[in-house]
Amino acid sequence: MEQTERIKQMELRLDRASSAVMELSAALEKYNEAQDDITKLDAYYTSDEWKQDFAADEAGELPPSLRRGVLSEDAIWNVLSDNREMAVRLLEAVTAILRK
Numbered sequence: 365m366e367q368t369e370r371i372k373q374m375e376l377r378l379d380r381a382s383s384a385v386m387e388l389s390a391a392l393e394k395y396n397e398a399q400d401d402i403t404k405l406d407a408y409y410t411s412d413e414w415k416q417d418f419a420a421d422e423a424g425e426l427p428p429s430l431r432r433g434v435l436s437e438d439a440i441w442n443v444l445s446d447n448r449e450m451a452v453r454l455l456e457a458v459t460a461i462l463r464k
Contacts, residue, residue: 395450402447409440 365373408414414435420426421435433439 399447402443405434405440406444408434409444 417426418435418437421432426432
């Protein structure tokens, strides 16, 4: 490979890597900020309050215009499961990087 071509290819790699690292950094910051929300959702989902809110919804006692995604049994569960899966993926990624 010619020297100038090698430098061009490495420059492209640097650009892609730099962009990916910056995007991941921003995403991790947002993800870390969301952990408090996730903790509170987990506590709510396993509380008597959630059960009461769910029963009220089932009984038609809540306003029809009220958003109630948190009362679907799958919405919070999916976020909690996805969060755990993401934590595992992050650990696997860090482990792979540190092994190099």
